Amino acid sequence: MSSYEIACDDSPLKGSTLMIEEVPVLIFCSGCQAARPVSSMHLFCCAECGQPSSEVVQGKEIEVVALEIEEWAPSHG
Ligand SMILES: [Zn+2]
Structure with a gap:
């Protein structure tokens, strides 16, 4: 049993599931001049x-994903 399950008891x-690794985080690397994990x-x-970077190009969705219980609809983006 995870701490999340205990917290939700x-x-x-x-009975819900914490979804925290569904969206890979990508940053824009100035060294590679490309989006990188x-x-x-x-x-x-x-x-x-x-190379460190604070320029997140994908992955901010993780805040939403983490709170999603059902009716997840990845339509926008
Ligand atoms: Zn790089």
Whole structure:
């Protein structure tokens, strides 16, 4: 049992699933001049060359995904 399940026990969220890794985070790397996956969710550095970047090009959706219970409709983007 995860901490999330424990937190949701005896709440309307009981039985729901926390979705936290559905959307890969991509940053724009100035070193590679391309969108790259991050090496770490905490550091936001290019997984290819290690260049740090705060320019997130994809992955902000993760805030929504993490709270989604049902009716997830990836239509906009
Ligand atoms: Zn890079």
